[in-house]
Amino acid sequence: xxxxxxxxxxxxxxxxxxxxxxxxxxxxxxxxxxxxxxxxxxxxxxxxxxxxxxxxxxxxxxxxxxxxxxxxxxxxxxxxxxxxxxxxxxxxxxxxxxxxxxxxxxxxxxxxxxxxxxxxxxxxxxxxxxxxxxxxxxxxxxxxxxxxxxxxxxxxxxxxxxxxxxxxxxxxxxxxxxxxxxxxxxxxxxxxxxxxxxxxxxxxxxxxxxxxxxxxxxxxxxxxxxxxxxxxxxxxxxxxxxxxxxxxxxxxxxxxxxxxxxxxxxxxxxxxxxxxxxxxxxxxxxxxxxxxxxxxxxxxxxxxxxxxxxxxxxxxxxxxxxxx
Ligand SMILES: [Mn+2]
Numbered sequence: 046x047x048x049x050x051x052x053x054x055x056x057x058x059x060x061x062x063x064x065x066x067x068x069x070x071x072x073x074x075x076x077x078x079x080x081x082x083x084x085x086x087x088x089x090x091x092x093x094x095x096x097x098x099x100x101x102x103x104x105x106x107x108x109x110x111x112x113x114x115x116x117x118x119x120x121x122x123x124x125x126x127x128x129x130x131x132x133x134x135x136x137x138x139x140x141x142x143x144x145x146x147x148x149x150x151x152x153x154x155x156x157x158x159x160x161x162x163x164x165x166x167x168x169x170x171x172x173x174x175x176x177x178x179x180x181x182x183x184x185x186x187x188x189x190x191x192x193x194x195x196x197x198x199x200x201x202x203x204x205x206x207x208x209x210x211x212x213x214x215x216x217x218x219x220x221x222x223x224x225x226x227x228x229x230x231x232x233x234x235x236x237x238x239x240x241x242x243x244x245x246x247x248x249x250x251x252x253x254x255x256x257x258x259x260x261x262x263x264x265x266x267x268x269x270x271x272x273x274x275x276x277x278x279x280x281x282x283x284x285x286x287x288x289x290x291x292x293x294x295x296x297x298x299x300x301x302x303x304x305x306x307x308x309x310x311x312x313x314x315x316x317x318x319x320x321x322x323x324x325x326x327x328x329x330x331x332x333x334x335x336x337x338x339x340x341x342x343x344x345x346x347x348x349x350x351x352x353x354x355x356x357x358x359x360x361x362x363x364x365x366x367x368x369x
Contacts, residue, residue: 050163051183053147057123059089061115061145064127065134068094069285070102070202070237075127075151075173077107078195082186091121095136099282104236105198106191115141123147126161128173130154130333151176155324156333168335171211174199175219190227197223198233205289206234209337210319245283251276252287258294260368264358265291266301266351292316298367299323299358303347310344313354320365329357 054060062079064072076092083090092111102108115138118124124145126132129152132139142148149163153170170176174196181188200220204212207220224230248269255268269284277283284304291300298321302314313330315323317337324339330353332341343350362368 050149050165050180053123053149053163054184057088057147059121061091061093061118061121061124062127063093063124063135063142065129066095066136068096068098071172071174071199072128073098073102073105073108074195074199074202075177076111077105078174078177078192078199079125079127080107080110081189081191081195082181082184085186086184095138099285101237101240105195118142118145121145123149125149125151127151130157151180154333155335156328171213171216172199172203175216178219188222188226193223193226193228194233197228197230198237201233202237211335211337242283244277244279247277248273248279248283249287249290253290256291258297259355260358260362262296263362263367264299264301264355265294265297266303267291268303268347270305271307288314288316292318298362301354303351310342311347311350312340312342314340321367322361322364326357326361
C-alpha cells in the first residue's frame with residue numbers, strides 16, 4: 046500500500062467519501078465503514094451517494110447519514126472515491142470533485158486504470174471493503190460492530206455470499222474477524238436476501254418469462270422493461286439480482302440482463318462463470334467491471350443490441366474454447 050494514502054488520511058481535516066450511482070452492497074458498506082472509521086479518528090466526514098439507498102440496505106449502520114446532494118465542495122480538503130472504476134461513476138457531481146485538493150481512489154475493478162497518484166487498487170480483492178480493512182489496520186482503527194457490519198455486507202454481496210471466484214482465503218479470514226467483532230451472518234443474510242418486497246418477486250416472475258438460451262445453451266438472457274416494472278408495481282432497485290436467475294441455469298457460462306432505462310436506453314449487466322471474461326465483453330460497449338461481473342450501456346433497437354452482444358459473446362467464448 047502506498048504510504049501516502051494513510052498519511053493523507055491522517056493529515057486531512059474534512060473528508061468527502063463518495064461511491065457510485067445505483068449503489069450495491071459493496072458501494073454502501075465501504076462508504077459507511079469508512080465513515081465510521083474516520084469519525085473514530087476525529088475527522089469531519091461526509092458520505093455521499095447520488096442515488097437513494099435501496100431499502101434492502103436500510104439496516105446498514107449509518108445509512109441515514111448518507112447525503113444525496115452536494116452543492117459545495119469548498120469545505121473538503123480530501124475526497125475518497127470508493128468502488129468506482131472511474132470518476133464519472135460518482136454521477137453528475139464528478140467534475141466538481143476535481144476541485145478538491147487531494148483525491149484518493151480505493152477500488153477493485155479490473156478496468157480501473159489507477160491513474161490517480163493516491164490509488165489503492167487491488168483487482169484480486171473480493172470487494173472494496175476487503176481492501177479498506179488493510180488501510181484501517183494501518184491507521185490503527187478499532188474494528189467496531191458498526192464498521193464490521195458494513196464491511197461484512199460489502200464482502201457478502203460482492204462475493205455472492207462467498208460463492209464467486211473472487212472468494213479467497215483472505216476473504217474468509219476477514220469474514221471470521223468481522224464475526225469476532227460482532228457480526229451475526231444470518232442476520233445480514235436475512236436482511237439482504239430474505240426481506241424482499243413482494244413486487245420484487247413479481248418482477249422476477251415476469252423477467253423469467255423473457256429468458257432465452259442461445260449459443261448452444263451457453264448464454265442466457267433476460268429483459269426487464271419499464272412496462273414490466275409498472276405491471277409488477279416494482280422499483281428500479283428491485284432489478285438487482287435478477288441476473289442471477291439467468292446465471293444459475295445449467296450449462297450457462299454467460300448471463301445477460303437487458304434493463305430498459307426510463308430514457309429508453311439499455312443498461313446491460315453481464316455475469317459469467319469460471320474464466321469466461323465478461324469484462325472484455327462490456328468493454329466492447331464502452332463499459333467495464335470484473336472478470337465475472339460487468340456492465341455497459343447501449344442505445345437503439347433491442348433486437349440489434351442483442352445481436353451485437355451475441356456476436357461479442359461468441360468471441361469471448363472462443364477465447365476459452367467454450368464454443369466450437
Ligand atoms: Mn465492488
